[in-house]
Amino acid sequence: MKLLNNMDKKTFLALGVLLVVLSIIPHFSKLSTITLISRIFILAVYGMSYDILRGYTGFINLGHALFFGSGAYIAGIFFTNFGNNLVVFGMAVIVTVVFCSLAAYIMGKIVLRGGGVIAAAMITLALGEIVRNIAERWRSVTMGADGLPFKIPDVFRDRIGFYYYALIFLIIMTVVLRQFILSPTGRVLMAIRENEQRAEFLGYETSKYKLIGLQVAGIASGLAGIMFGILNRFANTDLLSVQQTLNALLITLVGGTGTLYGAIVGSAFVNAVQNYLLNLRSVHPIFERWLLFFGAMYVIVVLFMPEGFVGLWNKYMKERRTKKNTKAIEKGL
Amino acid sequence: MNPLLKAEDLVSYIGLYTILQGVSVEIHQGEAVALLGRNGAGKTTFLRTIMGLVNTRSGSIKLDGESIVGKPTYEIAKMGIGYVPEDYGVFDELTIEENLKIAMWKEDKPTLEKRDYVLDLFPDLKVAYKRLAKTLSGGQRQMLSISRALVNENKIILIDEPSKGLAPVVIERLALALKEISKSTTILLVEQNFALACAVAERYYMIDEGKTVDEGTIKELIEDTELQRKHLGVI
Amino acid sequence: MDIFITLLINGLAEGALIFLMASGLSIILGLMGVVNFTHGTLFLWGGYSFVWIYTLTNSFVLGILASILIVFALGVFFEKFFVSRVYGNVPAQILITLGLQVIFTDLVRLFWGASPINVARPSYLAGTWSIGGVTIVQYRVFLIVVGALIAIGIHILLNKTKIGMVIRAGVQRPDMVQALGINIKLYFTLVFAAGAALAGLGGALYAPLVGSISSTAGMHNQVLAFIVVVIGGMGSFIGSAAGSVFLGLMGAAVAWYAPSLAVVANVTLMAAVLAFKPSGLFGLAVKK
Numbered sequence: 041m042k043l044l045n046n047m048d049k050k051t052f053l054a055l056g057v058l059l060v061v062l063s064i065i066p067h068f069s070k071l072s073t074i075t076l077i078s079r080i081f082i083l084a085v086y087g088m089s090y091d092i093l094r095g096y097t098g099f100i101n102l103g104h105a106l107f108f109g110s111g112a113y114i115a116g117i118f119f120t121n122f123g124n125n126l127v128v129f130g131m132a133v134i135v136t137v138v139f140c141s142l143a144a145y146i147m148g149k150i151v152l153r154g155g156g157v158i159a160a161a162m163i164t165l166a167l168g169e170i171v172r173n174i175a176e177r178w179r180s181v182t183m184g185a186d187g188l189p190f191k192i193p194d195v196f197r198d199r200i201g202f203y204y205y206a207l208i209f210l211i212i213m214t215v216v217l218r219q220f221i222l223s224p225t226g227r228v229l230m231a232i233r234e235n236e237q238r239a240e241f242l243g244y245e246t247s248k249y250k251l252i253g254l255q256v257a258g259i260a261s262g263l264a265g266i267m268f269g270i271l272n273r274f275a276n277t278d279l280l281s282v283q284q285t286l287n288a289l290l291i292t293l294v295g296g297t298g299t300l301y302g303a304i305v306g307s308a309f310v311n312a313v314q315n316y317l318l319n320l321r322s323v324h325p326i327f328e329r330w331l332l333f334f335g336a337m338y339v340i341v342v343l344f345m346p347e348g349f350v351g352l353w354n355k356y357m358k359e360r361r362t363k364k365n366t367k368a369i370e371k372g373l
Numbered sequence: 374m375n376p377l378l379k380a381e382d383l384v385s386y387i388g389l390y391t392i393l394q395g396v397s398v399e400i401h402q403g404e405a406v407a408l409l410g411r412n413g414a415g416k417t418t419f420l421r422t423i424m425g426l427v428n429t430r431s432g433s434i435k436l437d438g439e440s441i442v443g444k445p446t447y448e449i450a451k452m453g454i455g456y457v458p459e460d461y462g463v464f465d466e467l468t469i470e471e472n473l474k475i476a477m478w479k480e481d482k483p484t485l486e487k488r489d490y491v492l493d494l495f496p497d498l499k500v501a502y503k504r505l506a507k508t509l510s511g512g513q514r515q516m517l518s519i520s521r522a523l524v525n526e527n528k529i530i531l532i533d534e535p536s537k538g539l540a541p542v543v544i545e546r547l548a549l550a551l552k553e554i555s556k557s558t559t560i561l562l563v564e565q566n567f568a569l570a571c572a573v574a575e576r577y578y579m580i581d582e583g584k585t586v587d588e589g590t591i592k593e594l595i596e597d598t599e600l601q602r603k604h605l606g607v608i
Numbered sequence: 609m610d611i612f613i614t615l616l617i618n619g620l621a622e623g624a625l626i627f628l629m630a631s632g633l634s635i636i637l638g639l640m641g642v643v644n645f646t647h648g649t650l651f652l653w654g655g656y657s658f659v660w661i662y663t664l665t666n667s668f669v670l671g672i673l674a675s676i677l678i679v680f681a682l683g684v685f686f687e688k689f690f691v692s693r694v695y696g697n698v699p700a701q702i703l704i705t706l707g708l709q710v711i712f713t714d715l716v717r718l719f720w721g722a723s724p725i726n727v728a729r730p731s732y733l734a735g736t737w738s739i740g741g742v743t744i745v746q747y748r749v750f751l752i753v754v755g756a757l758i759a760i761g762i763h764i765l766l767n768k769t770k771i772g773m774v775i776r777a778g779v780q781r782p783d784m785v786q787a788l789g790i791n792i793k794l795y796f797t798l799v800f801a802a803g804a805a806l807a808g809l810g811g812a813l814y815a816p817l818v819g820s821i822s823s824t825a826g827m828h829n830q831v832l833a834f835i836v837v838v839i840g841g842m843g844s845f846i847g848s849a850a851g852s853v854f855l856g857l858m859g860a861a862v863a864w865y866a867p868s869l870a871v872v873a874n875v876t877l878m879a880a881v882l883a884f885k886p887s888g889l890f891g892l893a894v895k896k
Contacts, residue, residue, distance in 0.1 A: 100702055150879045157698050158643045159842065162834040163878065165645075169831045170875045282827060286706060293703065331714035338707030342700050343693060424787050450789035462784035464777040471773050478770070479789035521788065 062207060066200045074203050080311045081206040082267045085213045087291035087303030089260035095298030096229045097253050100161045102285050103168025107258040109280030111136045111265020116190040116275040117181060124191040136262040144258030148251040165282060172280040187276030196270050209267055213260060218300060220256055229253050293341045296348030305349050375438055377402045377559055378529055383432035385422040392418040394583040405555040407574035408563045415583040416563040417459055420531045424456050425449045451479055455522025455530035459537060461514040465507035469498050469517060472506055476521035491520040494550055512543035529559040536566040548572040571595060610742045615860045621748035623856025624755025628810030629833035630848040631762060632803025638779045638843025640796050645705035646686055647807050648830030649712040654679045654808025655821040656720050659727045668730035672812050679808025683801030717823050724822035727815045751813060759849050779843060835874050839881040
């Protein structure tokens with residue numbers, strides 16, 4: 041496989057160890073930890089889907105949650121109305137893929153007409169809020185603001201079992217999204233990020249490529265939404281809200297935008313911190329106010345750590361490498 | 374006598390690019406000095422560096438003996454430097470009157486004398502006084518931009534390629550006006566149009582690849598065609 | 609005919625409220641190139657501080673003044689300590705204002721609770737007039753008058769005063785304004801805070817109209833303001849005024865004739881405008 045050839049042996053070994061550790065963790069952990077880690081896996085995919093857009097095209101989509109929430113709602117509505125078995129699960133996946141690529145197409149057609157980052161951010165925020173509003177008012181199907189609890193297929197019931205499904209989901213999606221970034225289309229997207237005008241001069245119809253990027257991001261986000269819905273056995277309008285989009289943004293910011301893997305690190309960090317703070321709520325009720333910390337983290341990251349963890353790491357490695365090189369050169373002389 | 378404006382070994386950068394790599398210029402009270410050089414030599418960047426619009430890495434700039442490096446643009450302007458940028462920089466959505474008014478606020482007590490002086494110098498502006506600046510022609514915009522540097526007590530004005538994009542007839546009028554202005558004001562003029570530079574300035578500095586490479590009087594340069602060819606290519 | 613007048617007044621009143629949000633947003637965008645995602649929060653803070661002071665002192669006027677002052681101060685705080693650090697970096701501006709939005713919206717819930725707080729109109733604005741069989745709500749007329757006065761005020765400010773002149777010049781060439789000896793950063797703070805205060809006033813006037821204030825109102829109104837700024841043309845004051853009135857009237861009409869379409873109407877309008885005129889109806893798009 042091309043993917044493996046690109047990696048050196050050390051990375052491969054490290055990944056292998058990590059995989060083994062992740063596979064045995066559930067057998068030594070509390071149920072709450074298993075659920076937390078499953079959540080980290082799923083939100084990592086959601087974060088990566090955001091990074092495709094933000095990191096690789098520079099486009100800030102503030103309506104991204106509409107794909108994620110739709111995935112959760114589609115799963116919930118299907119399981120409630122057509123039975124909770126794997127066939128229905130398959131149907132939900134297909135419908136989510138179709139719905140998200142269609143929604144992304146419409147969104148792209150509205151947003152990607154010239155404008156710029158500012159216009160796109162404002163318009164996508166409006167679009168996302170509209171979808172959330174529709175879900176809130178369409179009570180007969182979505183149960184409105186109360187949220188939609190639903191039953192899930194038996195295979196997904198076992199928390200430990202689902203942990204593995206979530207892990208497999210994360211691995212598959214990482215490979216798929218990585219291949220997308222490395223594909224010719226992905227490379228054009230990167231060229232757009234570096235310099236949109238130049239990409240245009242080279243003859244690429246940039247809005248077409250951005251549209252494809254948006255669709256891939258939308259589908260990945262929708263699939264993560266299905267998994268998230270199954271994990272919680274519940275969907276509500278919060279999953280469609282701006283706050284949910286900001287979750288993805290924070291995950292990519294903390295991890296490092298434009299790095300893809302950053303989202304995995306970001307998801308682990310953000311969810312672990314959230315979990316830790318919520319456990320402190322018996323110490324002081326202020327720790328229940330996750331949003332305060334969430335917002336503060338946001339501002340701090342933007343002001344003081346714009347590259348995120350993976351960005352910082354890459355920078356550190358690069359510096360070390362150049363130091364090594366200069367030393368080698370000095371020795372040679 | 375101390376120079377009015379003195380830049381020494383100036384190095385400045387935009388983002389990752391170092392544009393000026395050692396520019397030294399001295400201008401004395403009452404002089405008209407031309408800054409010559411090829412396209413992209415760093416002439417415009419030099420003026421923007423003086424104004425604090427481009428960051429200085431090292432070197433010094435002194436106005437009347439006082440360092441202005443690192444000061445915010447508006448303070449540098451208030452110390453008595455007038456700036457006429459390459460693309461005129463007039464405010465399209467403001468009238469000619471308002472464009473001049475904004476420039477006059479620099480003084481605590483603006484006087485109308487100076488305004489009347491520029492309106493006599495450029496009668497076109499008097500005619501269009503209440504009109505929006507976007508209705509003006511290129512030459513008239515240049516006049517407005519220069520006027521904004523003249524309506525207050527500036528010690529020196531920096532003019533960036535006033536002839537750019539203008540018709541020869543307009544350039545001739547502009548040369549006369551600049552000659553007139555130079556009688557009472559110190560001028561640093563960036564110019565590609567050699568004829569205009571000769572008509573206005575007495576001394577010159579030559580910039581190439583971000584460095585000052587030569588200086589002398591305009592008279593010497595006019596007489597030495599070899600030097601002209603060397604520095605300016607075909608004129 | 610009766611219903612026409614009622615809808616006209618409802619629409620204009622709604623438009624006046626949207627205008628208070630959109631005008632500040634639009635001027636900030638035009639002058640500083642900053643899209644301010646804290647606007648919804650500032651609206652909320654206006655609403656809640658109004659309700660707080662109003663119930664405390666029983667004075668409608670004091671409540672309004674307090675909300676304007678408090679939100680103006682918040683605006684200064686946001687600009688000085690956060691937004692000013694990231695001028696020129698559009699993504700960072702968007703992200704940092706989003707972060708502030710999250711924090712300060714949650715602070716509202718922390719201070720005043722998550723459930724809606726009821727608030728009545730002051731007695732002298734609570735009544736209705738009946739003219740030729742048409743019932744006219746006084747408070748709505750009051751909103752229209754306030755909106756119109758503010759619009760005229762901003763127009764005069766922009767066109768007749770020193771501040772306005774600097775703003776108009778700065779929208780086009782901020783570097784040249786500085787090179788003429790004017791400290792534009794000072795104006796940035798001032799304009800940002802003034803825009804904030806307008807949003808705060810919007811929140812204060814909104815609460816008695818709806819009869820209550822809750823923490824979800826901020827985002828809802830921010831979205832409306834965004835739509836107005838997009839269709840009016842980013843950075844255009846006239847555009848934001850016209851867009852607000854139009855959105856208000858359309859909202860009133862849709863709410864009466866086709867309430868089920870209320871949610872999608874605004875976005876459809878926005879999409880249509882963008883499809884035919886991407887720079888907005890009144891042009892002057894900010895190129896960033």
